[in-house]
Amino acid sequence: MSRRGSLFLPLFLLATAPALKGGPQAIARGPSEALETFQQDGLPALRIWFSRADLSASSHLRLLATEEFLRLGDARQKGVMTTVASSWSEARQGKLVGPKGFMEVAEPAGMSLWRVVDVDTDEAVLVERWDAGNPLGVTGGGGRRGPWYGYLGGQARVAFSEETAYLSFNARLGTFLIANRLDTAFTYTTSLTTDVSSRARPVGTTPPDIASSSVGLLGRYHIPLSKKVSVHAGTQIATGPTYNLLTGLGIFTGAGVYDIGLSVGLNTGGGWNFSTGYNIFF
Secondary structure, three states, X not given: OOHHHHHHHHHHHHHHHHHHOOOOOOOOOOHHHHHHHHHHXXXXXXXXXXXXXXXXXXXOEEEEEOHHHHOOOHHHHHHHHHHHHHHHHHHHOOOOOHHHHEEEEEEOOEEEEEEEEEXXXXXXXXXXXXXXXXOOOOOOHHHOOOOEEEEEEEEEEEOOOOOEEEEEEEEEEEEEEOOOOEEEEEEEEEEEEEEOOOOOOOXXXXXXXXXXXXXXXXXXXXXXXXOOEEEEEEEEEEOOOEEEXXXXXXXXXXXXXXXXXXXXXXXXXXXXXXXXXXXXXO
């Protein structure tokens, strides 16, 4: 064998070794396949802290904590979750970038949300913890609300020009993401606009009513204030096109949430829209 040939074989083996070992060149596994691998290879070493592992509705790794995990201090819990992240990264055969890096831990008193902040070391940090009485929180089994919801409500506009009156009927079909903190929904609006200006008109005439409909998409981020009340902020785009900034209040009662909101159009000549309706989880 020539000198050039004798050098080629070792270099070839070094270049292909990462793929053969499931390294950076290995094909990443999907959440379901990775979960099976994690349950077989990763979870047994973590049984002292977690009794079960599955996937949340958002395809995050979700763990059921034991009393041993709950007795750990914040620093030790962070260490355990970093170990979990390393095992989950190996199961997925890829770095935990973006949404892949979120992990949920179901606890008797509620849940906690963790996120990988360093994809090279798999360092995990606590994002937030919710108690079980908070409807925005996520608990194991049937305690979770959603992730889908339907909305019916009405809306009225106070225009800056004070020349038009606007009433509408709104419907939404949406879902919650990122541990029920972010929601996105398809929207349908049918509206009636009436000219209420005081300018002179021919005797015996009335201003025409203008009916219209639109569909759109909205996204909102929710922040709980208490176990029964949350606030939200977000944006909406609808056919036209129209762009709106949203804010509002949610009051949890019964099977859903009373939604009270304000929005302002960014390209509709101004005007505040006041809306109220009811979200039903299913």
